[in-house]
Amino acid sequence: MSNEILTPHEMAEADRLAIAAGPFSGIQLMCNAGAAVAAEVLRRWPAAIRAHVLCGPGNNGGDGYVVARLLADVGVRVTVWAEGRPKAGSDAAQAAAECPIEAQPISGFHPEGGDIVVDALYGAGLSKPLSPSAVAAIVKCRKAKIPVVAVDLPSGISGETGHPVGDEAFRAALTVTFVRKKPGHLLLPGREACGEILVADIGIGAEIIAAVGPKCFENGPVLWQSRYPMPAADTHKYRRGHVGVFSGGPSSTGAARLAAFAAARAGVGAVTVLSPGNTLATNAAHLTSIMLRRVDDIDAARAFISDRKPSALVLGPGFGVGEPLRELALVVLETAGAEVSLVLDADGITSFHDAPASLFIAAGAKGAAGLVLTPHEGEFGRLFPDIARDAALSKLEKARKAAARSHGVVIYKGPDTVIASPDGRAAINANGTPLLATAGSGDVLSGIVAALLAQGMPAFEAACAAVWMHAEAARRFGPGLIAEDLPLALCPVLRELLG
Ligand SMILES: NC(=O)C1=CN([C@@H]2O[C@H](COP(=O)(O)OP(=O)(O)OC[C@H]3O[C@@H](n4cnc5c(N)ncnc54)[C@H](OP(=O)(O)O)[C@@H]3O)[C@@H](O)[C@H]2O)[C@@H](O)CC1
Numbered sequence: 001m002s003n004e005i006l007t008p009h010e011m012a013e014a015d016r017l018a019i020a021a022g023p024f025s026g027i028q029l030m031c032n033a034g035a036a037v038a039a040e041v042l043r044r045w046p047a048a049i050r051a052h053v054l055c056g057p058g059n060n061g062g063d064g065y066v067v068a069r070l071l072a073d074v075g076v077r078v079t080v081w082a083e084g085r086p087k088a089g090s091d092a093a094q095a096a097a098e099c100p101i102e103a104q105p106i107s108g109f110h111p112e113g114g115d116i117v118v119d120a121l122y123g124a125g126l127s128k129p130l131s132p133s134a135v136a137a138i139v140k141c142r143k144a145k146i147p148v149v150a151v152d153l154p155s156g157i158s159g160e161t162g163h164p165v166g167d168e169a170f171r172a173a174l175t176v177t178f179v180r181k182k183p184g185h186l187l188l189p190g191r192e193a194c195g196e197i198l199v200a201d202i203g204i205g206a207e208i209i210a211a212v213g214p215k216c217f218e219n220g221p222v223l224w225q226s227r228y229p230m231p232a233a234d235t236h237k238y239r240r241g242h243v244g245v246f247s248g249g250p251s252s253t254g255a256a257r258l259a260a261f262a263a264a265r266a267g268v269g270a271v272t273v274l275s276p277g278n279t280l281a282t283n284a285a286h287l288t289s290i291m292l293r294r295v296d297d298i299d300a301a302r303a304f305i306s307d308r309k310p311s312a313l314v315l316g317p318g319f320g321v322g323e324p325l326r327e328l329a330l331v332v333l334e335t336a337g338a339e340v341s342l343v344l345d346a347d348g349i350t351s352f353h354d355a356p357a358s359l360f361i362a363a364g365a366k367g368a369a370g371l372v373l374t375p376h377e378g379e380f381g382r383l384f385p386d387i388a389r390d391a392a393l394s395k396l397e398k399a400r401k402a403a404a405r406s407h408g409v410v411i412y413k414g415p416d417t418v419i420a421s422p423d424g425r426a427a428i429n430a431n432g433t434p435l436l437a438t439a440g441s442g443d444v445l446s447g448i449v450a451a452l453l454a455q456g457m458p459a460f461e462a463a464c465a466a467v468w469m470h471a472e473a474a475r476r477f478g479p480g481l482i483a484e485d486l487p488l489a490l491c492p493v494l495r496e497l498l499g
Pocket residue numbers: 011012014015029030033056057058059060061062063084121122123124125126127128129130131151152153178202
Protein backbone atom coordinates (compact mmCIF):
# COMPACT_ATOMS: atom_id res chain seq x y z
CA MET A 1 0.00 0.00 0.00
CA SER A 2 1.30 3.47 -0.87
CA ASN A 3 1.94 5.44 2.29
CA GLU A 4 2.71 8.89 0.92
CA ILE A 5 0.50 11.73 2.12
CA LEU A 6 -0.07 14.62 -0.29
CA THR A 7 -0.87 18.14 0.85
CA PRO A 8 -3.74 19.69 -1.13
CA HIS A 9 -1.11 21.77 -2.94
CA GLU A 10 0.87 18.64 -3.88
CA MET A 11 -2.36 16.97 -4.98
CA ALA A 12 -3.12 19.86 -7.33
CA GLU A 13 0.43 19.53 -8.69
CA ALA A 14 -0.09 15.77 -9.23
CA ASP A 15 -3.33 16.54 -11.01
CA ARG A 16 -1.59 19.07 -13.28
CA LEU A 17 1.31 16.71 -14.08
CA ALA A 18 -1.05 13.78 -14.73
CA ILE A 19 -3.20 15.77 -17.13
CA ALA A 20 -0.08 17.01 -18.96
CA ALA A 21 1.33 13.46 -19.18
CA GLY A 22 -1.97 11.82 -20.18
CA PRO A 23 -3.75 9.60 -20.90
CA PHE A 24 -6.54 11.12 -18.77
CA SER A 25 -7.87 14.65 -19.24
CA GLY A 26 -9.26 16.66 -16.31
CA ILE A 27 -12.85 15.63 -17.02
CA GLN A 28 -11.81 11.98 -17.34
CA LEU A 29 -10.08 12.13 -13.94
CA MET A 30 -13.26 13.68 -12.55
CA CYS A 31 -15.34 10.87 -14.09
CA ASN A 32 -12.97 8.30 -12.58
CA ALA A 33 -13.33 10.00 -9.19
CA GLY A 34 -17.13 10.15 -9.40
CA ALA A 35 -17.29 6.53 -10.57
CA ALA A 36 -15.20 5.39 -7.58
CA VAL A 37 -17.58 7.15 -5.17
CA ALA A 38 -20.74 5.87 -6.88
CA ALA A 39 -19.39 2.29 -6.88
CA GLU A 40 -18.64 2.50 -3.17
CA VAL A 41 -22.11 3.90 -2.37
CA LEU A 42 -23.75 1.04 -4.28
CA ARG A 43 -21.47 -1.56 -2.74
CA ARG A 44 -22.21 -0.45 0.82
CA TRP A 45 -25.84 0.59 0.51
CA PRO A 46 -27.18 -1.70 -2.23
CA ALA A 47 -30.73 -1.21 -0.99
CA ALA A 48 -30.57 2.60 -0.99
CA ILE A 49 -33.59 3.96 -2.79
CA ARG A 50 -32.99 7.66 -2.53
CA ALA A 51 -29.71 9.59 -2.63
CA HIS A 52 -29.18 13.30 -2.12
CA VAL A 53 -26.07 14.67 -3.79
CA LEU A 54 -24.91 18.05 -2.48
CA CYS A 55 -22.82 19.80 -5.14
CA GLY A 56 -20.57 22.85 -4.70
CA PRO A 57 -19.34 25.18 -7.45
CA GLY A 58 -15.84 23.70 -7.90
CA ASN A 59 -14.38 20.37 -8.95
CA ASN A 60 -15.61 18.70 -5.76
CA GLY A 61 -19.10 19.57 -6.95
CA GLY A 62 -18.06 18.29 -10.40
CA ASP A 63 -17.34 14.90 -8.85
CA GLY A 64 -20.79 15.09 -7.27
CA TYR A 65 -22.55 15.62 -10.61
CA VAL A 66 -20.79 12.49 -11.93
CA VAL A 67 -21.91 10.50 -8.86
CA ALA A 68 -25.50 11.74 -9.31
CA ARG A 69 -25.55 10.71 -12.99
CA LEU A 70 -24.10 7.23 -12.30
CA LEU A 71 -26.44 6.50 -9.38
CA ALA A 72 -29.45 7.64 -11.44
CA ASP A 73 -28.26 5.39 -14.32
CA VAL A 74 -28.74 2.33 -12.11
CA GLY A 75 -32.16 3.36 -10.87
CA VAL A 76 -31.46 5.15 -7.58
CA ARG A 77 -33.80 8.11 -7.01
CA VAL A 78 -31.34 10.99 -6.98
CA THR A 79 -31.86 14.61 -6.03
CA VAL A 80 -29.09 17.14 -6.64
CA TRP A 81 -28.88 20.13 -4.30
CA ALA A 82 -26.45 22.78 -5.46
CA GLU A 83 -24.68 25.67 -3.78
CA GLY A 84 -23.32 27.96 -6.49
CA ARG A 85 -22.87 26.91 -10.10
CA PRO A 86 -19.71 25.67 -11.82
CA LYS A 87 -17.79 28.22 -13.87
CA ALA A 88 -18.61 28.10 -17.58
CA GLY A 89 -16.07 26.03 -19.50
CA SER A 90 -14.79 24.18 -16.39
CA ASP A 91 -14.66 20.40 -16.03
CA ALA A 92 -17.29 20.74 -13.31
CA ALA A 93 -19.58 22.64 -15.73
CA GLN A 94 -19.22 19.79 -18.21
CA ALA A 95 -20.02 17.22 -15.50
CA ALA A 96 -23.09 19.26 -14.49
CA ALA A 97 -24.21 19.52 -18.13
CA GLU A 98 -23.92 15.74 -18.54
CA CYS A 99 -25.96 15.10 -15.39
CA PRO A 100 -29.60 14.51 -16.32
CA ILE A 101 -30.92 15.70 -12.97
CA GLU A 102 -31.88 19.34 -12.57
CA ALA A 103 -30.06 20.84 -9.58
CA GLN A 104 -32.16 22.55 -6.89
CA PRO A 105 -30.97 25.16 -4.38
CA ILE A 106 -29.40 23.62 -1.29
CA SER A 107 -31.77 25.55 0.97
CA GLY A 108 -34.53 23.10 -0.03
CA PHE A 109 -32.55 19.99 0.98
CA HIS A 110 -34.69 17.74 3.21
CA PRO A 111 -33.39 14.22 3.86
CA GLU A 112 -35.39 11.44 5.49
CA GLY A 113 -34.43 8.27 7.33
CA GLY A 114 -33.24 5.58 4.90
CA ASP A 115 -31.76 8.12 2.47
CA ILE A 116 -28.06 8.46 1.63
CA VAL A 117 -26.27 11.81 1.35
CA VAL A 118 -23.26 12.38 -0.87
CA ASP A 119 -21.37 15.46 0.29
CA ALA A 120 -19.65 16.99 -2.75
CA LEU A 121 -19.81 20.61 -1.62
CA TYR A 122 -16.14 21.42 -1.00
CA GLY A 123 -12.94 19.45 -0.95
CA ALA A 124 -9.40 20.61 -1.52
CA GLY A 125 -10.56 24.10 -2.50
CA LEU A 126 -12.37 24.98 0.75
CA SER A 127 -11.39 28.60 1.30
CA LYS A 128 -13.76 29.98 3.96
CA PRO A 129 -16.30 28.88 6.57
CA LEU A 130 -19.36 27.07 5.24
CA SER A 131 -22.37 29.19 4.32
CA PRO A 132 -25.49 29.17 6.56
CA SER A 133 -27.27 26.91 4.02
CA ALA A 134 -24.43 24.39 4.07
CA VAL A 135 -24.43 24.47 7.88
CA ALA A 136 -28.20 23.94 7.82
CA ALA A 137 -27.61 20.89 5.60
CA ILE A 138 -25.22 19.48 8.21
CA VAL A 139 -27.83 19.93 10.93
CA LYS A 140 -30.50 18.24 8.78
CA CYS A 141 -28.23 15.22 8.18
CA ARG A 142 -27.48 14.98 11.88
CA LYS A 143 -31.18 15.15 12.82
CA ALA A 144 -32.19 12.59 10.19
CA LYS A 145 -29.31 10.32 11.35
CA ILE A 146 -28.52 9.33 7.79
CA PRO A 147 -25.18 8.17 6.43
CA VAL A 148 -23.05 10.80 4.69
CA VAL A 149 -20.46 9.79 2.10
CA ALA A 150 -17.90 12.57 1.73
CA VAL A 151 -16.24 13.13 -1.61
CA ASP A 152 -12.53 13.71 -0.99
CA LEU A 153 -13.08 15.36 2.42
CA PRO A 154 -16.06 16.13 4.65
CA SER A 155 -16.99 19.68 3.61
CA GLY A 156 -15.81 22.20 6.16
CA ILE A 157 -12.62 20.27 7.04
CA SER A 158 -9.29 21.61 5.80
CA GLY A 159 -7.29 19.02 3.90
CA GLU A 160 -4.16 20.80 5.04
CA THR A 161 -4.73 20.95 8.80
CA GLY A 162 -7.62 18.61 9.64
CA HIS A 163 -9.30 21.53 11.41
CA PRO A 164 -12.72 22.89 10.49
CA VAL A 165 -12.31 26.17 8.62
CA GLY A 166 -15.39 27.58 10.40
CA ASP A 167 -17.49 26.26 13.27
CA GLU A 168 -19.11 23.38 11.43
CA ALA A 169 -18.12 20.50 9.17
CA PHE A 170 -19.86 17.39 7.87
CA ARG A 171 -19.33 14.12 9.74
CA ALA A 172 -19.15 11.28 7.28
CA ALA A 173 -19.64 7.55 7.67
CA LEU A 174 -17.29 7.09 4.73
CA THR A 175 -14.88 9.39 2.94
CA VAL A 176 -13.68 8.44 -0.52
CA THR A 177 -10.54 10.35 -1.39
CA PHE A 178 -8.39 10.10 -4.46
CA VAL A 179 -4.82 9.04 -5.20
CA ARG A 180 -3.38 9.45 -1.67
CA LYS A 181 -4.56 10.60 1.77
CA LYS A 182 -4.12 14.27 2.70
CA PRO A 183 -2.96 15.48 6.15
CA GLY A 184 -6.54 16.45 7.05
CA HIS A 185 -7.60 12.81 6.77
CA LEU A 186 -5.21 11.78 9.56
CA LEU A 187 -4.88 14.83 11.80
CA LEU A 188 -7.60 15.41 14.37
CA PRO A 189 -10.42 16.33 14.33
CA GLY A 190 -10.45 15.71 10.55
CA ARG A 191 -9.76 12.02 11.03
CA GLU A 192 -12.91 11.61 13.12
CA ALA A 193 -15.03 13.64 10.71
CA CYS A 194 -14.00 11.33 7.83
CA GLY A 195 -15.36 8.09 9.27
CA GLU A 196 -13.89 5.22 7.28
CA ILE A 197 -11.41 6.42 4.67
CA LEU A 198 -11.04 4.82 1.30
CA VAL A 199 -8.36 5.89 -1.17
CA ALA A 200 -9.52 5.37 -4.76
CA ASP A 201 -7.21 4.99 -7.73
CA ILE A 202 -8.32 7.42 -10.44
CA GLY A 203 -5.46 6.80 -12.85
CA ILE A 204 -2.71 9.03 -11.42
CA GLY A 205 0.28 6.69 -11.27
CA ALA A 206 3.15 6.27 -8.83
CA GLU A 207 5.56 7.97 -11.24
CA ILE A 208 3.52 11.18 -11.01
CA ILE A 209 3.56 10.99 -7.22
CA ALA A 210 7.32 10.42 -7.30
CA ALA A 211 7.71 13.52 -9.49
CA VAL A 212 5.78 15.57 -6.92
CA GLY A 213 8.16 14.20 -4.25
CA PRO A 214 6.00 14.18 -1.10
CA LYS A 215 7.95 14.07 2.17
CA CYS A 216 5.12 13.13 4.48
CA PHE A 217 3.96 9.57 5.09
CA GLU A 218 1.37 7.63 7.03
CA ASN A 219 3.33 5.83 9.72
CA GLY A 220 3.51 2.06 9.45
CA PRO A 221 6.01 -0.74 8.86
CA VAL A 222 6.23 0.04 5.12
CA LEU A 223 7.98 3.25 6.08
CA TRP A 224 10.74 1.78 8.22
CA GLN A 225 10.76 -2.02 8.15
CA SER A 226 13.77 -2.19 5.82
CA ARG A 227 15.81 -0.32 8.47
CA TYR A 228 14.48 -2.34 11.41
CA PRO A 229 17.37 -3.93 13.37
CA MET A 230 17.39 -7.70 12.97
CA PRO A 231 19.75 -9.51 15.36
CA ALA A 232 22.49 -11.31 13.39
CA ALA A 233 23.28 -14.94 14.27
CA ASP A 234 26.78 -14.05 15.51
CA THR A 235 25.74 -11.00 17.53
CA HIS A 236 26.55 -10.44 21.19
CA LYS A 237 24.82 -8.28 23.75
CA TYR A 238 26.85 -5.10 23.26
CA ARG A 239 26.47 -5.35 19.49
CA ARG A 240 22.73 -5.11 20.08
CA GLY A 241 23.35 -1.73 21.69
CA HIS A 242 23.47 -0.41 25.23
CA VAL A 243 20.92 2.07 26.60
CA GLY A 244 21.48 4.19 29.70
CA VAL A 245 18.44 5.65 31.46
CA PHE A 246 18.87 8.41 34.04
CA SER A 247 16.75 7.83 37.14
CA GLY A 248 15.10 10.57 39.19
CA GLY A 249 15.23 11.00 42.96
CA PRO A 250 13.56 8.97 45.73
CA SER A 251 9.98 9.87 44.90
CA SER A 252 10.17 9.35 41.15
CA THR A 253 12.24 6.35 40.11
CA GLY A 254 9.45 4.45 38.36
CA ALA A 255 9.53 6.49 35.15
CA ALA A 256 13.15 5.55 34.44
CA ARG A 257 12.45 1.88 35.10
CA LEU A 258 9.49 1.96 32.71
CA ALA A 259 11.78 3.36 30.01
CA ALA A 260 14.47 0.81 30.89
CA PHE A 261 12.12 -2.19 30.72
CA ALA A 262 10.72 -0.95 27.43
CA ALA A 263 14.21 -0.55 25.99
CA ALA A 264 15.12 -4.08 27.05
CA ARG A 265 11.97 -5.56 25.50
CA ALA A 266 12.56 -3.59 22.31
CA GLY A 267 15.66 -5.62 21.62
CA VAL A 268 18.61 -3.68 22.97
CA GLY A 269 21.39 -5.93 24.30
CA ALA A 270 22.01 -4.17 27.60
CA VAL A 271 20.29 -1.52 29.69
CA THR A 272 21.70 0.38 32.64
CA VAL A 273 19.70 2.55 35.00
CA LEU A 274 21.86 5.45 36.15
CA SER A 275 20.77 6.19 39.64
CA PRO A 276 21.62 8.78 42.27
CA GLY A 277 23.01 7.22 45.45
CA ASN A 278 19.84 7.93 47.43
CA THR A 279 17.72 5.83 45.05
CA LEU A 280 20.13 2.95 44.41
CA ALA A 281 18.41 0.67 46.91
CA THR A 282 14.95 1.38 45.50
CA ASN A 283 16.07 0.79 41.94
CA ALA A 284 18.03 -2.33 42.91
CA ALA A 285 14.95 -3.80 44.53
CA HIS A 286 13.10 -3.60 41.22
CA LEU A 287 15.75 -4.56 38.69
CA THR A 288 17.13 -7.94 37.75
CA SER A 289 18.44 -8.25 34.18
CA ILE A 290 18.75 -4.48 33.95
CA MET A 291 22.02 -3.13 35.30
CA LEU A 292 22.36 -0.37 37.84
CA ARG A 293 25.11 2.19 38.24
CA ARG A 294 25.50 5.03 40.66
CA VAL A 295 25.52 8.41 38.94
CA ASP A 296 25.26 11.40 41.25
CA ASP A 297 26.73 14.12 39.10
CA ILE A 298 28.07 15.16 35.73
CA ASP A 299 31.48 13.57 36.32
CA ALA A 300 29.88 10.22 37.08
CA ALA A 301 27.75 10.53 33.93
CA ARG A 302 30.85 11.30 31.85
CA ALA A 303 32.64 8.32 33.38
CA PHE A 304 29.74 6.01 32.50
CA ILE A 305 29.71 7.26 28.92
CA SER A 306 33.45 6.82 28.44
CA ASP A 307 33.70 3.45 30.28
CA ARG A 308 30.58 1.72 29.02
CA LYS A 309 30.03 3.42 25.67
CA PRO A 310 26.24 3.44 25.67
CA SER A 311 24.76 3.99 22.23
CA ALA A 312 21.65 5.80 23.46
CA LEU A 313 20.61 7.63 26.61
CA VAL A 314 17.19 8.53 27.97
CA LEU A 315 17.01 11.68 30.06
CA GLY A 316 13.94 13.29 31.56
CA PRO A 317 11.37 10.78 32.80
CA GLY A 318 10.92 11.46 36.52
CA PHE A 319 14.28 13.24 36.65
CA GLY A 320 13.13 16.62 37.98
CA VAL A 321 13.13 19.96 36.20
CA GLY A 322 16.10 22.29 36.50
CA GLU A 323 19.70 23.21 36.00
CA PRO A 324 21.24 19.76 36.76
CA LEU A 325 19.19 18.24 33.95
CA ARG A 326 20.08 21.03 31.52
CA GLU A 327 23.76 20.65 32.31
CA LEU A 328 23.62 16.89 31.86
CA ALA A 329 21.80 17.14 28.53
CA LEU A 330 24.27 19.67 27.18
CA VAL A 331 27.25 17.61 28.30
CA VAL A 332 25.84 14.53 26.55
CA LEU A 333 25.14 16.47 23.34
CA GLU A 334 28.54 18.16 23.35
CA THR A 335 30.79 15.32 24.43
CA ALA A 336 29.22 11.89 23.90
CA GLY A 337 29.90 11.87 20.16
CA ALA A 338 27.80 11.68 17.01
CA GLU A 339 27.39 7.90 17.30
CA VAL A 340 25.43 8.34 20.57
CA SER A 341 21.79 9.43 20.69
CA LEU A 342 19.96 11.32 23.42
CA VAL A 343 16.22 10.88 23.90
CA LEU A 344 15.02 13.94 25.79
CA ASP A 345 11.56 13.45 27.27
CA ALA A 346 9.26 14.92 29.90
CA ASP A 347 11.32 16.94 32.46
CA GLY A 348 14.14 16.88 29.91
CA ILE A 349 12.02 19.08 27.67
CA THR A 350 10.45 21.24 30.38
CA SER A 351 13.89 22.03 31.81
CA PHE A 352 14.74 23.96 28.65
CA HIS A 353 11.63 26.15 28.88
CA ASP A 354 13.69 29.25 29.68
CA ALA A 355 16.71 28.39 27.55
CA PRO A 356 15.61 26.49 24.46
CA ALA A 357 18.30 28.06 22.25
CA SER A 358 21.08 26.47 24.32
CA LEU A 359 19.62 23.05 23.53
CA PHE A 360 19.15 23.77 19.83
CA ILE A 361 22.66 25.18 19.42
CA ALA A 362 24.22 22.17 21.16
CA ALA A 363 22.20 19.73 19.04
CA GLY A 364 23.13 21.53 15.83
CA ALA A 365 26.87 21.64 16.49
CA LYS A 366 29.19 19.52 14.37
CA GLY A 367 29.83 16.14 15.99
CA ALA A 368 26.97 16.55 18.47
CA ALA A 369 25.12 13.49 19.73
CA GLY A 370 21.83 12.81 17.93
CA LEU A 371 18.75 14.29 19.58
CA VAL A 372 15.20 12.95 19.70
CA LEU A 373 12.58 15.06 21.50
CA THR A 374 9.28 13.52 22.61
CA PRO A 375 6.98 16.39 23.68
CA HIS A 376 3.28 16.06 24.37
CA GLU A 377 1.26 19.18 23.63
CA GLY A 378 2.10 20.96 26.89
CA GLU A 379 5.81 20.25 26.60
CA PHE A 380 5.80 21.27 22.94
CA GLY A 381 4.39 24.67 23.96
CA ARG A 382 7.15 25.11 26.53
CA LEU A 383 9.96 24.49 24.07
CA PHE A 384 8.44 26.03 20.94
CA PRO A 385 5.97 28.65 22.25
CA ASP A 386 5.76 30.71 19.04
CA ILE A 387 5.25 27.65 16.83
CA ALA A 388 2.66 26.22 19.23
CA ARG A 389 0.70 29.50 19.23
CA ASP A 390 0.53 29.84 15.45
CA ALA A 391 -3.07 28.82 14.74
CA ALA A 392 -2.51 28.86 10.99
CA LEU A 393 -0.10 25.90 11.20
CA SER A 394 -1.20 22.28 11.21
CA LYS A 395 0.24 19.87 13.75
CA LEU A 396 2.32 18.47 10.89
CA GLU A 397 3.80 21.86 10.04
CA LYS A 398 4.40 22.61 13.71
CA ALA A 399 6.36 19.39 14.17
CA ARG A 400 8.36 20.07 11.02
CA LYS A 401 9.29 23.59 12.12
CA ALA A 402 10.24 22.31 15.56
CA ALA A 403 12.50 19.63 14.06
CA ALA A 404 14.21 22.13 11.78
CA ARG A 405 14.78 24.54 14.66
CA SER A 406 15.94 22.00 17.22
CA HIS A 407 18.13 19.91 14.88
CA GLY A 408 16.44 16.91 16.43
CA VAL A 409 13.82 14.39 15.43
CA VAL A 410 10.59 15.54 17.09
CA ILE A 411 7.87 13.14 18.20
CA TYR A 412 4.93 15.48 18.78
CA LYS A 413 2.73 13.13 20.81
CA GLY A 414 -1.02 12.86 21.18
CA PRO A 415 -3.90 10.99 19.58
CA ASP A 416 -2.49 12.00 16.18
CA THR A 417 1.25 11.82 16.91
CA VAL A 418 3.43 13.46 14.26
CA ILE A 419 7.07 12.52 13.81
CA ALA A 420 9.28 15.05 12.01
CA SER A 421 12.92 15.03 10.99
CA PRO A 422 15.15 18.09 10.48
CA ASP A 423 15.60 16.94 6.86
CA GLY A 424 11.91 17.71 6.18
CA ARG A 425 10.52 14.16 6.28
CA ALA A 426 7.49 13.64 8.48
CA ALA A 427 5.00 10.94 9.34
CA ILE A 428 1.53 10.99 10.86
CA ASN A 429 0.64 8.10 13.12
CA ALA A 430 -2.83 6.61 12.81
CA ASN A 431 -2.83 3.43 14.92
CA GLY A 432 -3.04 5.23 18.29
CA THR A 433 -5.55 4.31 20.94
CA PRO A 434 -6.93 6.32 23.87
CA LEU A 435 -5.81 3.39 26.05
CA LEU A 436 -2.37 5.03 25.85
CA ALA A 437 -3.65 8.00 27.83
CA THR A 438 -2.32 6.51 31.06
CA ALA A 439 0.48 7.69 33.32
CA GLY A 440 3.89 6.45 32.28
CA SER A 441 3.08 5.41 28.74
CA GLY A 442 5.27 8.23 27.42
CA ASP A 443 8.20 6.92 29.49
CA VAL A 444 7.76 3.56 27.80
CA LEU A 445 7.82 5.24 24.39
CA SER A 446 11.11 6.97 25.12
CA GLY A 447 12.64 3.61 26.10
CA ILE A 448 11.53 2.01 22.83
CA VAL A 449 12.93 4.91 20.81
CA ALA A 450 16.26 4.62 22.64
CA ALA A 451 16.39 0.86 22.08
CA LEU A 452 15.96 1.21 18.33
CA LEU A 453 18.50 4.05 18.14
CA ALA A 454 20.95 2.00 20.17
CA GLN A 455 20.62 -0.86 17.69
CA GLY A 456 21.65 1.47 14.89
CA MET A 457 18.31 2.41 13.37
CA PRO A 458 18.40 5.92 11.86
CA ALA A 459 16.66 8.46 14.09
CA PHE A 460 13.59 9.27 11.96
CA GLU A 461 12.88 5.60 11.25
CA ALA A 462 13.52 4.66 14.89
CA ALA A 463 11.10 7.31 16.10
CA CYS A 464 8.41 6.25 13.62
CA ALA A 465 8.85 2.56 14.41
CA ALA A 466 8.71 3.19 18.16
CA VAL A 467 5.51 5.24 17.93
CA TRP A 468 3.80 2.60 15.81
CA MET A 469 4.95 -0.35 17.96
CA HIS A 470 3.95 1.44 21.18
CA ALA A 471 0.43 2.06 19.86
CA GLU A 472 0.14 -1.40 18.33
CA ALA A 473 1.11 -3.03 21.63
CA ALA A 474 -1.54 -0.97 23.45
CA ARG A 475 -4.26 -1.80 20.92
CA ARG A 476 -3.55 -5.48 21.07
CA PHE A 477 -3.40 -5.54 24.87
CA GLY A 478 -6.76 -3.79 25.08
CA PRO A 479 -8.71 -2.35 28.02
CA GLY A 480 -7.14 -2.33 31.45
CA LEU A 481 -3.76 -1.35 30.07
CA ILE A 482 -1.34 0.38 32.41
CA ALA A 483 2.14 1.52 31.47
CA GLU A 484 3.76 -1.49 33.20
CA ASP A 485 1.93 -3.77 30.74
CA LEU A 486 3.36 -2.12 27.65
CA PRO A 487 6.91 -3.55 27.58
CA LEU A 488 5.62 -7.14 27.66
CA ALA A 489 2.80 -6.27 25.26
CA LEU A 490 5.49 -5.45 22.69
CA CYS A 491 6.32 -9.15 22.30
CA PRO A 492 3.53 -10.16 19.88
CA VAL A 493 4.18 -7.03 17.83
CA LEU A 494 7.91 -7.82 17.66
CA ARG A 495 7.19 -11.43 16.77
CA GLU A 496 5.39 -10.27 13.65
CA LEU A 497 7.92 -7.59 12.76
CA LEU A 498 10.90 -9.89 13.12
CA GLY A 499 9.09 -12.63 11.22
N1 LIG B 1 -6.84 17.25 -7.94
C1 LIG B 1 -7.26 16.15 -8.57
O1 LIG B 1 -6.49 15.34 -8.98
C2 LIG B 1 -8.68 15.87 -8.70
C3 LIG B 1 -9.59 16.61 -7.93
N2 LIG B 1 -10.86 16.29 -7.91
C4 LIG B 1 -11.80 17.03 -7.09
O2 LIG B 1 -11.54 18.40 -7.13
C5 LIG B 1 -11.66 18.92 -5.81
C6 LIG B 1 -10.94 20.22 -5.71
O3 LIG B 1 -11.59 21.08 -6.59
P1 LIG B 1 -11.43 22.66 -6.50
O4 LIG B 1 -10.00 23.00 -6.45
O5 LIG B 1 -12.24 23.23 -7.58
O6 LIG B 1 -12.03 22.97 -5.07
P2 LIG B 1 -13.48 22.77 -4.40
O7 LIG B 1 -13.27 22.06 -3.12
O8 LIG B 1 -14.44 22.18 -5.34
O9 LIG B 1 -13.93 24.27 -4.00
C7 LIG B 1 -13.60 25.37 -4.81
C8 LIG B 1 -14.78 26.23 -5.08
O10 LIG B 1 -15.58 26.40 -3.95
C9 LIG B 1 -15.60 27.77 -3.52
N3 LIG B 1 -15.59 27.76 -2.07
C10 LIG B 1 -14.63 27.26 -1.27
N4 LIG B 1 -15.03 27.28 -0.01
C11 LIG B 1 -16.28 27.77 0.01
C12 LIG B 1 -17.23 28.02 1.03
N5 LIG B 1 -17.00 27.70 2.29
N6 LIG B 1 -18.42 28.56 0.68
C13 LIG B 1 -18.70 28.86 -0.58
N7 LIG B 1 -17.82 28.66 -1.61
C14 LIG B 1 -16.64 28.12 -1.30
C15 LIG B 1 -14.40 28.36 -4.14
O11 LIG B 1 -14.60 29.74 -4.24
P3 LIG B 1 -13.37 30.77 -4.00
O12 LIG B 1 -12.48 30.22 -2.94
O13 LIG B 1 -12.70 30.82 -5.29
O14 LIG B 1 -14.06 32.02 -3.58
C16 LIG B 1 -14.37 27.62 -5.46
O15 LIG B 1 -15.35 28.13 -6.33
C17 LIG B 1 -11.13 17.83 -4.95
O16 LIG B 1 -11.53 17.98 -3.62
C18 LIG B 1 -11.72 16.60 -5.64
O17 LIG B 1 -13.02 16.35 -5.16
C19 LIG B 1 -11.39 15.18 -8.69
O18 LIG B 1 -12.20 15.69 -9.71
C20 LIG B 1 -10.37 14.22 -9.22
C21 LIG B 1 -9.12 14.85 -9.65
